[in-house]
Amino acid sequence: MSDKIEKFSQAIRLGATFRPQCFEMLFLRDQNNRATKTCALGAALEALGHDFIDSVNTHEMIKRFDLGSSCVCPVCGTTKVAVWDAIAHLNDTHRWSRENIADFLNKGFMSDKIKKFSQAIRLGATFRPQCFNIVADRDEKQNVLKTCAVGAALEALGEDLEAFAGYEIIKRFDLNDLFVCPVCTRSVGVTWDGIIHLNDFHHWTREKIATWLEEKKDL
Numbered sequence: 001m002s003d004k005i006e007k008f009s010q011a012i013r014l015g016a017t018f019r020p021q022c023f024e025m026l027f028l029r030d031q032n033n034r035a036t037k038t039c040a041l042g043a044a045l046e047a048l049g050h051d052f053i054d055s056v057n058t059h060e061m062i063k064r065f066d067l068g069s070s071c072v073c074p075v076c077g078t079t080k081v082a083v084w085d086a087i088a089h090l091n092d093t094h095r096w097s098r099e100n101i102a103d104f105l106n107k108g109f110m111s112d113k114i115k116k117f118s119q120a121i122r123l124g125a126t127f128r129p130q131c132f133n134i135v136a137d138r139d140e141k142q143n144v145l146k147t148c149a150v151g152a153a154l155e156a157l158g159e160d161l162e163a164f165a166g167y168e169i170i171k172r173f174d175l176n177d178l179f180v181c182p183v184c185t186r187s188v189g190v191t192w193d194g195i196i197h198l199n200d201f202h203h204w205t206r207e208k209i210a211t212w213l214e215e216k217k218d219l
């Protein structure tokens with residue numbers, strides 16, 4: 001069964017069907033040391049065949065399921081070092097059901113808390129290195145390795161990196177004003193195009209682009 005599980009959210013969802021939820025521990029045990037309940041992480045571990053061992057190799061899990069990115073809590077807005085920690089936080093602090101946590105993992109981590117496009121760029125930039133002339137740089141298995149400024153923002157927003165130039169995003173973040181480049185003074189379309197221009201043509205870092213958007217455009 002565990003070989004069929006590709007996403008951590010699937011493991012949580014499956015494990016949640018085995019037994020009720022517990023909090024502040026991976027597994028709740030009875031007097032005979034049998035597990036009776038699991039938290040979101042515990043549920044996933046059970047579904048993945050980890051059989052209630054306390055010495056789980058967290059690092060391996062984080063790597064296998066790509067749970068190492070930093071992540072903003074959708075409830076209280078605190079930043080967690082890794083998605084793994086955010087799952088425990090949602091389970092223990094906010095008492096989210098394991099199904100809700102699985103939904104959250106599917107949807108993208110924090111898109112509701114992001115009010116400005118500069119925040120999305122800044123957050124997405126913490127996930128992976130920058131690339132140029134392409135939204136997302138992928139390996140042969142289609143895993144994303146690098147993102148440009150708009151790619152970083154799309155990833156932080158939980159958007160599909162293929163659905164490039166989503167009209168919804170341009171509208172939602174007000175990125176359709178005419179853009180004049182602060183470096184070469186060329187007019188290069190709307191703000192969305194300008195961000196791509198600063199990334200690809202002037203090789204600005206994503207952080208620099210975010211700062212410029214914030215300070216000059218309040219975006």
Ligand SMILES: [Zn+2]
Nearest residue numbers: 073075076077
């Ligand atoms: Zn929180």
Ligand SMILES: [Zn+2]
Nearest residue numbers: 181183184185
């Ligand atoms: Zn320019």
